[in-house]
Amino acid sequence: MDTAIIRTEKLEDHDKVHALLVDAFEQREDEARLVERIRRSEGFIPSLSIVAERDQDIVGHVLISKAKIMNGAEAHEVLALAPVAVHTDMQKQGIGAALIKEGLERSRALGYDLVLLIGHPTYYPRYGFKPARQFGIDLKQYEVPEEVFMVYELAPGELGKIKGELIYPAPFFE
Numbered sequence: 001m002d003t004a005i006i007r008t009e010k011l012e013d014h015d016k017v018h019a020l021l022v023d024a025f026e027q028r029e030d031e032a033r034l035v036e037r038i039r040r041s042e043g044f045i046p047s048l049s050i051v052a053e054r055d056q057d058i059v060g061h062v063l064i065s066k067a068k069i070m071n072g073a074e075a076h077e078v079l080a081l082a083p084v085a086v087h088t089d090m091q092k093q094g095i096g097a098a099l100i101k102e103g104l105e106r107s108r109a110l111g112y113d114l115v116l117l118i119g120h121p122t123y124y125p126r127y128g129f130k131p132a133r134q135f136g137i138d139l140k141q142y143e144v145p146e147e148v149f150m151v152y153e154l155a156p157g158e159l160g161k162i163k164g165e166l167i168y169p170a171p172f173f174e
């Protein structure tokens with residue numbers, strides 16, 4: 001098996017990333033459109049849009065972008081992981097894991113404290129994600145079960161200190 005190259009997304013990858021997202025999300029375009037809106041927004045961090053390339057094709061993608069935890073009037077900038085996708089023919093080969101681990105490493109190197117997400121409760125804990133509400137982080141914008149709203153601590157000791165409501169920015173709702 002050839003391994004995939006994990007690298008920063010380039011402008012010329014956009015169409016392939018779109019096709020990948022439509023494939024991975026059962027022909028829905030919602031996630032592809034979400035990525036396009038985030039790319040155009042101020043929350044976009046180019047180095048946190050990461051692709052997996054194999055044989056000149058894009059077979060995986062993860063996007064991590066800016067969000068906020070609001071505690072009263074106080075805002076703490078955090079990151080939100082959404083979406084992550086691997087081509088249906090290439091799943092279960094570790095590509096998702098490689099993308100997520102690279103995304104978390106880059107996020108740490110950029111100096112962020114926390115990454116939050118809504119996702120499969122049996123998938124993300126293997127990377128160290130934990131249910132967020134138990135650490136005092138609330139989510140009101142989406143009504144989701146307790147265990148799918150998760151947080152990853154990039155800076156040791158920050159979890160439990162940064163409390164409040166996670167606010168996903170406008171591109172998530174357009």
Ligand SMILES: CC(C)(COP(=O)(O)OP(=O)(O)OC[C@H]1O[C@@H](n2cnc3c(N)ncnc32)[C@H](O)[C@@H]1OP(=O)(O)O)[C@@H](O)C(=O)NCCC(=O)NCCS
Nearest residue numbers: 024084085086091092093094095096097118119120122123
């Ligand atoms: C989730 C996804 C990105 C994982 O990518 P991947 O390259 O297959 O992941 P890996 O090979 O690193 O890991 C595979 C593991 O993930 C598990 N997994 C995949 N999808 C899962 C899901 N929906 N729920 C729970 N576990 C899942 C597999 O069972 C496998 O587990 P195992 O290692 O115990 O056998 C990929 O399955 C995908 O694109 N799915 C469709 C889009 C999606 O649901 N994205 C996530 C939105 S939260």
